Amino acid sequence: MKQMELTYRNAIENTKNKILDDINNYLGSQEKLPAFEDYLADRTNYIHQLWLNIWLNKSTNSISRHEKKKFLQEKGFETENVDRKLINQLFRTEMRSYKPFDALDWIHKKWNSGEFDWEHKYTEARADFLQKQEEMQLQASIHKFQEKLIDHIDEMIEKNEKAIFLYARHFIGSQISKDIKIGTKYLQKDTFALERQLQSLGKFQANTFKLAAEFFDELTGDIHRTFHSGRRYFEYETYFDRYIGQLAEFLDKFLLELGNKIIASVSEITISQSFAQSIMQEILSDTSEDLAILYLEQLRDEYLSDLLNVAEKPFSLEKHAEIYENDLEDRKRKREEELAELKRKKEEEKRLITEIFGQEYEPSVNQNIHFTLHIGETNTGKTHRALEKMKASSSGLYLAPLRLLALEVFDKLNEEGTLCSLKTGEEERVVAGATHISCTVEMFHEKESFDCIVIDEAQMITDKDRGFSWYKAITKANANEVHIIGSRNVKDILLELLGEANVEMIEYHRDVPLEVEKREFKFNRVDKGDALICFSRKKVLETASRLENAGHKVSMIYGSMPPETRKKQVQRFNNGETAMIVSTDAIGMGLNLPIRRVVFLENEKFDGQRRRLLTSQEVKQIAGRAGRKGIYNTGKVAFVSNIKKMWDLLISEDEPIQTFSVAPTNVVFERFQKYYRDLGTFFDLWEKFESPKGTKKASLLEEKELYEKIRGTKIEAKIGIMDLYGFLHLPFSKKEPELIGQWEQTMFAxxxxxxxxxxRMKNRNLEDLELTYKAIGLHLLFLYRLDQRTEAIYWERLREQISDKVHDRLRTDVKNMAKKCRRCGRNLPWEHQFQICDQCHERKYRRNYFI
Structure with a gap:
């Protein structure tokens, strides 16, 4: 218990010192020497309480919890698994009676031993007390003097405010004039980037600055110390920073001359002139810096030419007051003119936006067309019925949401004897004598006419980037009859778009019911005819590898897979070569497969911005692929977790689509080119354009990012706006840096x-082959756009070979894949829930905890 004994001795010494201090304070406050007994009579209660307070505080705060528990255990208390607060409470109670120190007895012994020279102690204490009182009175007088001086200085500044500002204005004008002549303009504007050397752009040109603020924000080339968020930093100095110090120093001297006249009038105590002046200088120093910042903020809004003009004229208060008034009037007039011009430009811009975009996005449907809406859930025969109508027509056009579906319909129609060509942007297969075309929806052209047009997956009209292609096809279709296929939630908006047109509605319902399994899915219950759904390429490959290694034969589908490869994967499943299929949500759009059960391996997906729960429509679209009519009597749906929540999403009523997307059209560009010749202005106007109620603008984010790479280059100078936008709008993966580089090189060529x-051709691994496939696809987009069809044939064949290699690599490589920790690369069990191993997670947790 050494710690307790040491604390006890410290408490005693502390108590003794406090009593001696109390004696000095008591004696000093008495005008006459009091008797020792008088002190004891007045302070006994205080002395008794003093020891107890000091001892309890020190013992509670200075003695460790271990020592406290040990002491209590010796006293017979139970301390194991006892709350810390209770331990402290018990210990503090015990300390109240632990070896009480008799402070009064100690004082009496001191007195009786003659250690107290009571009279001498009184003399010293009284002298100290009187000196402190005198110092306090002096401080109070000085404080009162300071308050009065501050009031007089404020009054002085207020009285001479105009004159002080005019002096400051002339001073800053002179400094600017000098700095523009001798200063250097620098390119770097990031004031904290001290590691990057400033790049000189030569001398300043006064006529390049309109307002003083523009010059204030230029860099001087020096480094200075500043504060941000309570921390000290070094940064590159601006002229505004420099002028604060220079103007504050100038105002210091100027105000001191005015201030010397008021010291005598406020001094009501005996104080030296030099001390009074030092007080005033300290007050003026703070005031000068505040005024410097205030005046410079005012001067920021002045025309730089006015300040340079002031600097050329010798200072005269009367003359400069007149100049300032004239400058104010002139600035007011110019500002009014500028505001009027700005207002005129805004009105002109508004007029142009209305004229350019105008009524382009108001539905205008041909009243002579017969529209048939095929509305219902997936897997109900909507597309089949619409295609049968198109096959029976003299000419037809099928508009697909995906290249794979366009390819599927192209093959289907030709196999069934209806000659059909293919057109997707990346490829064109012209069949001799064909009167029908299967293409992606983006390839629709309103000037082409057909007997019958089929528009698939119309609910995509709400897609923020691609939706306008469906809007354009629906509202500008040129045919005798148009069949529009969509989910239930698109019905209302389609009827609104078609207005008074001749519309026939056919609603579809599932003949094969869906049944949700009541127990959570486990991999040991995987079965033939299952479609296992996850939401990333990586997860698809890992799941397929797990199943292949367990002895199952598996097909795979994911977004970046070449369509030809996807088609072969689907064929293997359809032909029974594989027992099950692992897919992303790409399976939910248009693919008809003999699926017995859809298994959701995930309930969430990453949508490009955040990971979120699947929507009701997404669950329905994917789950609807279960239970192929004519094969199964019931479609099964399973989830790995949260079955109740996912079931609610599946059976909930569809929320009607409220808005659809709009995007630039050829007509819009034709109108735009009457006024401007650059796409930068077009993107600015598009940003300001408010699309009609019920619509939302395509973001054009990818197009703008591509445009910034070639802005101001030969590409923009030599290619017309509509053609350039067409190249920006080419449908390729704009998140791949290599493809972006290829696009730029091709544009310059x-x-x-x-x-x-x-x-570039790479084939080291599956990812390389898929990227090579995309690169060839981008090359084909350019070839077809430039009408180089002969060369395109070679690249189509080469791309098909790459697709075959992807297919072969999938069959051979998937078995060798393993789930690995993304940090350390260690193999993980297939059932491991996370992307990193437990060891890496623990290291990360420890690091974050100790930071």
């Missing part, structure tokens, strides 16, 4: 009249 650069 076009304007230079050179051969198009060939895409």
């Amino acid at each position: 076009i304007v230079e009249g050179e051969d198009l650069p060939e895409p």
